[in-house]
Amino acid sequence: MVNGYKPGSLQEALDIRSRTDAIPYAGGTDLMVRNQKGAVYLFLNDIEALKQITDDGDMIRIGAAVTFTRALENDLVPPLMKEALSQIAAPAIRNAGTFGGNLGNASDKADSVLAALALDGRVRLASAGGERTVRIEDFFVKRGETILRDDELIVEVLLPKSRCSLPFYYQKLGGRNALAISRVAFAGVYDVQDGVIRSISVAVIGEGKFTRYREAEAALIGRTAEEVKENAAACADSFIRNMTFTRGRVSAEYRRTVVRNLLTDYLTSLG
Amino acid sequence: MKEISRSIKKKDHDNKIEGRSVYVDDYPLTASGKRILCGKLIHAAYAKARVLSVTLPPLPEGYTYVDRNDVPGDNNVNIVLDDTPVFCRETVEYIGEPIGMLVGPEEAVVDELLAGVKVEYDQIEPMLDLRNGTEAFFDYHFGHGDVDRAFAEADKVYEEEFLTGYQDQTYLEPQGMMAEPEEDGRMFVHGSLQCPYYVHGAVARALGTGPEGVHILQDVTGGGFGGKEDFPSILGCQVAVAAHKTGQPVRCVYNRREDLEFTPKRHPSLCRYKLAVKDGRVTALEADVRFDAGAYSTLSAVVLQRGIIAAPGIYHIPNVRVTGKAIKTNTVPCGAYRGFGAPQTFFAIEMMMNHVAQDLGVDSITFKQQHFAKQGDMTSTQGRYHFPVPIPAMLDEVDALCALRRKHQAYSLPQTGRFRRGIGFSAIFHGAGFTGSGERDIIKATAKLRKYADGTVEVLASNGDIGQGVRTTFPKIVSHELNLPLEKVRYEHPDTARVPDSGPTVASRSLMTVGELLRRAAIRLRDIWQDGVEQEVEEHYKEPDFVIPFYLDRFEGDAYPTYAWSVSAVEVEVDTYTGRVQILGAYGSFDVGTPVDENIVLGQMEGGFLQGLGYASIEKMQYDEKGRIRNNSFTDYLVPTAMDVPKLIARLHVEEYPDGPYGAKGAGELPLVGPPPAYLEAVEMALGGMKRHRLNRIPYSAEDVILELNKEVP
Numbered sequence: 001m002v003n004g005y006k007p008g009s010l011q012e013a014l015d016i017r018s019r020t021d022a023i024p025y026a027g028g029t030d031l032m033v034r035n036q037k038g039a040v041y042l043f044l045n046d047i048e049a050l051k052q053i054t055d056d057g058d059m060i061r062i063g064a065a066v067t068f069t070r071a072l073e074n075d076l077v078p079p080l081m082k083e084a085l086s087q088i089a090a091p092a093i094r095n096a097g098t099f100g101g102n103l104g105n106a107s108d109k110a111d112s113v114l115a116a117l118a119l120d121g122r123v124r125l126a127s128a129g130g131e132r133t134v135r136i137e138d139f140f141v142k143r144g145e146t147i148l149r150d151d152e153l154i155v156e157v158l159l160p161k162s163r164c165s166l167p168f169y170y171q172k173l174g175g176r177n178a179l180a181i182s183r184v185a186f187a188g189v190y191d192v193q194d195g196v197i198r199s200i201s202v203a204v205i206g207e208g209k210f211t212r213y214r215e216a217e218a219a220l221i222g223r224t225a226e227e228v229k230e231n232a233a234a235c236a237d238s239f240i241r242n243m244t245f246t247r248g249r250v251s252a253e254y255r256r257t258v259v260r261n262l263l264t265d266y267l268t269s270l271g
Numbered sequence: 272m273k274e275i276s277r278s279i280k281k282k283d284h285d286n287k288i289e290g291r292s293v294y295v296d297d298y299p300l301t302a303s304g305k306r307i308l309c310g311k312l313i314h315a316a317y318a319k320a321r322v323l324s325v326t327l328p329p330l331p332e333g334y335t336y337v338d339r340n341d342v343p344g345d346n347n348v349n350i351v352l353d354d355t356p357v358f359c360r361e362t363v364e365y366i367g368e369p370i371g372m373l374v375g376p377e378e379a380v381v382d383e384l385l386a387g388v389k390v391e392y393d394q395i396e397p398m399l400d401l402r403n404g405t406e407a408f409f410d411y412h413f414g415h416g417d418v419d420r421a422f423a424e425a426d427k428v429y430e431e432e433f434l435t436g437y438q439d440q441t442y443l444e445p446q447g448m449m450a451e452p453e454e455d456g457r458m459f460v461h462g463s464l465q466c467p468y469y470v471h472g473a474v475a476r477a478l479g480t481g482p483e484g485v486h487i488l489q490d491v492t493g494g495g496f497g498g499k500e501d502f503p504s505i506l507g508c509q510v511a512v513a514a515h516k517t518g519q520p521v522r523c524v525y526n527r528r529e530d531l532e533f534t535p536k537r538h539p540s541l542c543r544y545k546l547a548v549k550d551g552r553v554t555a556l557e558a559d560v561r562f563d564a565g566a567y568s569t570l571s572a573v574v575l576q577r578g579i580i581a582a583p584g585i586y587h588i589p590n591v592r593v594t595g596k597a598i599k600t601n602t603v604p605c606g607a608y609r610g611f612g613a614p615q616t617f618f619a620i621e622m623m624m625n626h627v628a629q630d631l632g633v634d635s636i637t638f639k640q641q642h643f644a645k646q647g648d649m650t651s652t653q654g655r656y657h658f659p660v661p662i663p664a665m666l667d668e669v670d671a672l673c674a675l676r677r678k679h680q681a682y683s684l685p686q687t688g689r690f691r692r693g694i695g696f697s698a699i700f701h702g703a704g705f706t707g708s709g710e711r712d713i714i715k716a717t718a719k720l721r722k723y724a725d726g727t728v729e730v731l732a733s734n735g736d737i738g739q740g741v742r743t744t745f746p747k748i749v750s751h752e753l754n755l756p757l758e759k760v761r762y763e764h765p766d767t768a769r770v771p772d773s774g775p776t777v778a779s780r781s782l783m784t785v786g787e788l789l790r791r792a793a794i795r796l797r798d799i800w801q802d803g804v805e806q807e808v809e810e811h812y813k814e815p816d817f818v819i820p821f822y823l824d825r826f827e828g829d830a831y832p833t834y835a836w837s838v839s840a841v842e843v844e845v846d847t848y849t850g851r852v853q854i855l856g857a858y859g860s861f862d863v864g865t866p867v868d869e870n871i872v873l874g875q876m877e878g879g880f881l882q883g884l885g886y887a888s889i890e891k892m893q894y895d896e897k898g899r900i901r902n903n904s905f906t907d908y909l910v911p912t913a914m915d916v917p918k919l920i921a922r923l924h925v926e927e928y929p930d931g932p933y934g935a936k937g938a939g940e941l942p943l944v945g946p947p948p949a950y951l952e953a954v955e956m957a958l959g960g961m962k963r964h965r966l967n968r969i970p971y972s973a974e975d976v977i978l979e980l981n982k983e984v985p
């Protein structure tokens with residue numbers, strides 16, 4: 001027997017969230033694996049407000065309960081995000097898995113979170129008492145821990161439109177071609193105009209956290225793509241220096257080498 | 272193509288596809304309407320320890336604890352030797368060894384009780400090292416020729432080590448068995464299994480009843496791959512003891528984690544090979560083969576025998592010395608997995624031949640071809656290859672499929688850039704049927720046909736359908752000979768109360784050996800056929816006259832009457848930035864004799880090929896310094912998915928075997944054996960060949976590629 005609440009509106013859901021310990025449940029692809037005995041769930045899949053993908057002029061807004069399959073079918077969703085989504089697990093998981101769940105699960109291997117991070121994404125959280133919007137890297141504290149409070153829900157992911165149509169670089173490495181958690185993944189978005197780098201982002205899975213390398217990124221802005229290309233190894237090093245890789249299913253050395261290779265390739269391919 | 276080879280719909284197709292097949296875990300009640308108790312095992316937490324005490328939580332009414340003190344007969348499971356206990360003795364010998372079983376009506380309650388069990392241990396230092404292990408369950412030596420002299424006279428001597436890892440069968444449903452005490456006092460045991468008579472012998476012995484006291488039925492089994500050859504005997508004894516104690520039906524079904532961690536897998540191996548070369552030809556081989564047997568001997572004897580007999584591969588080497596040891600370690604006992612010891616040694620000899628060829632500066636295809644055994648040549652055990660060896664023609668067929676020879680040379684040249692290519696190939700055999708004289712001396716198979724008054728015919732044999740299709744192919748053979756529509760011939764899941772012992776479902780012997788008995792029985796039935804009456808015909812195995820008797824003590828004679836052959840090629844592209852290996856194409860020519868249903872055989876070839884690729888690349892399972900297997904879920908033990916199936920072309924090359932039905936030989940194991948060395952040769956070639964990167968172990972992952980490239984001097 002599974003117990004739970006099935007609110008029809010976000011308000012109602014936030015209300016329940018503030019009163020009870022019910023666990024938010026979207027697609028359940030993580031929660032079913034956990035299979036916690038006696039758990040009480042707050043089912044989010046009846047809340048239309050969480051299932052929308054909209055364009056507000058500045059941001060593409062993806063509701064927390066939007067499934068990966070729906071997002072893949074939607075024209076507003078940026079290509080980098082689609083590239084990442086298309087390599088998540090397999091159709092059955094993509095049909096159920098959601099953006100909110102990918103964030104809420106607090107895994108350091110969450111593929112949609114990586115893409116959102118590279119796109120300068122934000123996440124909007126709400127509680128019965130109010131709401132806040134934070135950067136992806138600030139949402140994620142460490143593996144298994146986010147800043148989400150007990151009375152809050154993830155409402156949507158916001159992706160700045162100015163980033164969404166920029167060229168990007170993405171590569172995911174799992175243990176096999178499908179149903180594979182990222183061992184390493186790399187996402188980057190860049191804006192090069194007249195041969196000069198206007199903006200650039202780098203995000204990786206493999207460090208056990210989601211972070212951006214603002215200083216190293218900033219150091220590239222204003223330089224020519226050509227110059228960066230010629231010094232790609234040294235530029236890559238300015239990022240790698242700030243990275244600490246975890247070991248687990250694969251070694252830290254593997255992760256470091258692959259990220260270095262991909263970074264170098266990325267920096268060589270700008271423009 | 273022969274008429275018999277034409278593909279038909281499998282007899283169990285609809286039930287399987289529509290989800291109507293009933294597996295052992297599916298029965299809500301027994302057939303007679305009785306409630307089934309749920310049994311769960313208490314698994315040892317240490318790799319080696321004395322069990323000082325087992326303290327149970329208070330057991331509610333109807334809940335029972337069962338252990339070795341409840342075994343009415345012998346607490347030793349009859350497999351090859353009898354060293355595996357039903358429930359552990361004073362010590363436990365590996366993590367997961369069953370100490371006892373908790374049994375009761377509600378699964379949730381059993382789970383709760385299980386969590387409350389306290390076992391007190393006195394830990395002992397475990398032995399976890401295959402390389403340095405000294406206790407060998409089996410230690411075989413054989414050979415021929417003058418090896419020492421050949422090495423003394425050699426131009427060059429090569430020595431190398433090869434390592435292979437675990438591989439888990441990952442069959443559809445995990446291990447599960449059920450026991451039901453019957454009114455007449457017999458114990459009825461059934462479940463997911465390959466060899467009903469193996470379980471029969473084991474359970475009768477554990478219960479101390481004699482063979483009449485038990486009967487065993489194979490339930491629908493969604494794949495065995497060898498994993499359900501020995502283990503159901505152990506689990507069958509455990510549920511039978513529990514059912515005996517409680518007087519009620521008891522079922523125990525492993526969950527996937529238990530199954531991955533605590534049930535038999537392919538033996539990890541360490542092979543040390545030494546080759547002598549004179550005038551460009553291999554003149555001698557010395558092979559030292561070590562298999563990690565785990566804590567009990569289970570099937571290691573027979574797995575090791577098949578492995579070491581294949582030590583020289585398909586090559587004619589005049590002087591051979593082979594040592595084979597099954598080393599005891601305090602880890603889960605290893606057992607059978609498709610290929611049965613041969614994948615390990617074929618991997619070693621194939622890689623060794625590649626490396627020697629490279630050092631000699633010859634293309635390995637040419638080099639291997641110069642050493643292929645031919646019809647009439649002596650086998651490793653001084654038997655004969657009695658029939659044509661079709662390997663050269665099969666090599667040409669594979670060459671035609673993928674330009675093997677051209678690419679093999681082209682990709683051997685130095686490559687630069689991110690993506691680099693390689694192509695590898697292997698040529699192997701599968702000794703058809705049981706090893707040695709087992710078929711004649713031990714199994715002595717009997718198969719029967721019973722014709723009913725209504726003109727339908729039932730096949731009575733003990734070979735289980737485990738996906739390989741014997742429920743279809745046995746009736747197909749019989750209906751073909753009797754000229755009956757297929758619907759009139761049936762083959763039910765075997766129950767030892769009804770069927771004779773036609774031997775186990777192993778070694779790709781069912782179709783070749785038992786299928787031939789059925790063919791002969793059908794011909795006899797045809798001759799005596801009388802309408803409207805019940806008739807029965809029985810056939811017994813007889814060793815073909817040409818076979819040179821095999822002596823296991825000396826490993827001398829024909830280890831197999833004939834061989835199935837395969838040539839495999841694998842083409843890869845390695846991403847040197849990420850280590851990812853993309854398989855561009857996989858090609859195989861397979862000689863299993865006449866296919867008694869082409870689709871079934873091609874399905875076996877493709878499935879086995881894929882398992883071989885998984886074994887070579889992503890299927891990684893290891894134990895840690897405590898002896899615990901960590902890869903106990905499908906998140907951590909990766910097998911190929913549908914998306915990992917490469918372009919795969921399997922072709923059949925038919926070299927008929929006169930003593931198999933319509934010329935059929937064994938088809939089950941063959942396809943898995945060849946791909947691993949072909950895959951690794953391809954990867955090695957892409958990395959620049961053995962001069963830069965000499966690879967000698969599987970599984971070989973993307974991480975391995977990157978770490979290997981990191982070793983490169985810039």
Ligand SMILES: Cc1cc2nc3c(=O)[nH]c(=O)nc-3n(C[C@H](O)[C@H](O)[C@H](O)COP(=O)(O)OP(=O)(O)OC[C@H]3O[C@@H](n4cnc5c(N)ncnc54)[C@H](O)[C@@H]3O)c2cc1C
Binds near residue numbers: 105
């Ligand atoms: C076989 C398999 C393969 C997988 N492969 C991948 C992969 O390749 N890449 C990848 O990134 N992930 C993968 N996953 C993980 C999982 O599918 C994703 O994390 C998915 O996004 C989870 O979404 P969900 O809606 O199913 O989450 P759920 O299981 O419903 O929830 C997950 C967590 O998020 C919380 N939560 C959900 N929605 C909200 C909300 N709106 N507000 C607050 N908290 C919320 C839940 O309480 C729970 O803690 C895989 C999972 C499986 C089972």
